[in-house]
Amino acid sequence: MAISLRDLSVDYTLPQGTAHALRGVSLDIRKGQMLGLVGESGSGKSTVAFALMGLLANNARVTSGTATIEGRSFDLTKRNATADLRGRGMAMIFQDPMLSLNPVFTIGTQLCEVLRRRAPGSDRKTRVAMAQDALAKVKLSNPQRRMNQYPHELSGGMRQRVVIAMALLSEPALLIADEPTTALDVTVEAQIMREIIGLRDRIGCAVLLITHSLGLVTEYCDAISVLYAGEKLESGTVKEVQRQPGHPYTRMLFDCEVPIDCERHADASENRFTVIAGELPDPRQRPPGCIFNGRCDVSFEDCAVIDPGDYPIGNHAGHSARCLRLQTP
Amino acid sequence: MTDAISISQAQLRFGETAALDGVSLAIPNGSCFGIVGESGSGKTTLMRAVLGLQKLDRGEIRILGKPLLHGRAALKERAGFIQPIFQDPAASLSPRSRIRTLMDEVGTVLREPLAATHERLHVILNRLGLPPGVVDKYPHEISGGQARRVAIARALLMKPSILIADEPTAGLDVSVQGDLLNLLQDIRRSQHITLVIISHNLAIVRLIAENAAVMRAGKVVEAGEVGSLFGSPQDAYTRELLAAWPSVSAAK
Structure with a gap:
């Protein structure tokens, strides 16, 4: 088991009262596997990702939950429990790549920043070469030129490729993809999914794919977990659950x-x-x-x-x- | 029979890019017509041109046989028979006014006594499954699904004979999406309106429309009856779109 999440419960404090967004959710993802976490809006699927990454909003509180990532245990009720893993053990691909890239820095600067954290001590030249190599691996055309471009100069699909390249550089044990293709066209969606699969196979990480599209899950995932109103209702291999x-x-x-x-x-x-x-x-x-x-x-x-x-x-x-x-x- | 909408050789450029590049389409009266294609293919621009919100560089658009004119008077007259449902319903509702104010405006445009508008509104809201109390709310107080239905209610209140819906199911959950589509189907049957659905969801267009057109880079690459269009696509791009569609394939 590469990743396991046990009994995750999250509350949101709202003016109208306390909303229980997640109640005792447990997940397991094996190394090299892709788990599809499906559910409708409001089911709490993004909250799972945010709780793992430690990106929950200020009004959220994790009331219970432990994560085991590569043999290390993390108590998620503590603030910033997994901060150590961000950019090293865990990476995340968001729905809107424009929001996960900084608009005022070039693609190259942002990719090299990942490497400064991942491989401290490496010199600039090596980092630039590694970043370019990553862009080439996610099949972004003309990587050398892309390094000096800003996010707004790229299309949605290209930006998402850059984010995948970033994830590739950080060589995570767990990759979380939160609706990575919702903002993209179908033909681009297929390409991006292939890149995510390629990344998984290259570094052998576990992937948590958060989506509302069962089509994506049946096509690309190994296992599926169904979330409804903050509770996990079913889990199993895609084949079995579908059958x-x-x-x-x-x-x-x-x-x-x-x-x-x-x-x-x-x-x-x-x-x-x-x-x-x-x-x-x-x-x-x-x-x-x-x-x-x-x-x-x-x-x-x-x-x-x-x-x-x-x-x-x-x-x-x-x-x-x-x-x-x-x-x- | 005259076509509800006929477009011939529509051309429009935004600077360097050709948003519409010689688009010709005929949308028969009383049918449902689907327009599919990727973002940037010109679907929404075409809709805006048909509504008279965007002037063409060249080409002609006829609505119910009459050429499309620009200007306030023509726009106002056209509102009586052609109505849009925009992609982002929340953005088409004014955040500062209650839903009621928006609906009352329809009565003003139609020169109808307010009581009559309210009576019709009540029937429509009921049909759309919206509580009557929704009219007293502000757009930010209702959910995305409700906002979309409010936008549809407003469009229907104008008693249009042509309804153009831009991505009506975008951002809706599958469980709610079916509800909205069934509703559009009912409206179509009971009021014999022409429905134009702009969508990137091929599966939905295939089920709801009689005819469809596939757009790419401002051009119609393929158009025709839905069964043959999706059954045996002739154009390479249509085939690519269909192949990329992630489908819940039967368990192997």
Whole structure:
């Protein structure tokens, strides 16, 4: 196990009260694996990333949680617990590359800064050469010229490549990619995903891909974890979860995806789209029972009362879901 | 039958770049037309040109058979039958006025008694699944999904015969996205409006539209009936777009 996260809970203090953004979330990512963390907006998936990186906003408080990264244990309830790892053991790719690059410094300066931290003592020439090499590795055209350019001179896809090159230079044990392709076009998205896979294979790190696109997860990830309203409802290998979703929410999420080759009614106005009815529960006050109870299509009486445990599914190690229907008496 | 929108040889340059480079399209009345393509391909510019918000360098646009004119009077008249839903709904709602003020303005434009506007608004809000109390709120007090529905409600209140939606599902969760698309489908059927959907989501366009056009760098590279366009694409770029689409492939 390269990375494991245990029992992460995060609260946000808001004027309206305390919102429990995450409740006891645990994740495991093996070395060289990519885990897709999926969930809708408000499910807390970005909070997981921010808690790991120590980038949570001032009104957030980690109430419990430990992370084990390459054998070292970190108590996430302490402020800046993982500060030591930033830029050395952990790297992050954000949704908007414009915001993660500094607009007033050249690409080269920003890449070399990573190396100053990663490889102190190296001379400038080596650093520049390494930075250029990294840009070439992420297939950015004309790396020599890019080094002297500013972020605004590059397109969105090129900027994201620069951020990936930065991650490549820091050789992290864990790479967190938070919606890395949401701001990009489909053809660029495919290229960027290939670069992230390439980076993973080159340095053998674990990747946490945070996304709302099940398409991306099924195409590129090894394992999947489904987050809903701050709780992890299901986790397993992509293959198993897709073949036999253990939680009704996972099944409904898969049903909502519109495949490019799905059945099409001859009269286009007759085509319908799948919806998950209902709304997210109030994050300030968790209703008793299963968190998904109000929107579930197969719920029964006990669902409103009993908080389900994490039950294994089939004989497959690591595939489990929190649904009372999986409970074996 | 006259086309709802017909565009012939539209040309527009922004400095060095050709935003529209000889675009010709015919959008039949009462149908749903999809425009797909990457960012920067000219989709939104085309929409703005059709709405009369952007003057063309060359070419002609006809709306319901009549040539598109510029000027205040023409713009005002056009508002009666062609309505947009912009990409960023929050940006198309004034942050300083309550939703009600925005809706009342529609009544002023239509020269309709306020009571009649409110009555129609009530029906539309109900249909869109928005609580009646939403009109007393400011744009910042409602969620992104609600803001989008408010933008649609405003557009529908104008009783348009053509509705142009720019990326209507961008930034929405899959569970909510279906809701909005079903709603557009219902509106289409019950009010027989022409719907133009601009989107980079190929899967959605494939399901909702009868005809579609693929744009790249200001040009229409391929257009036609959706079934054949997506089933057997002729242009290399269309094939590239389709191949890049990440799909939930059946478990192997």
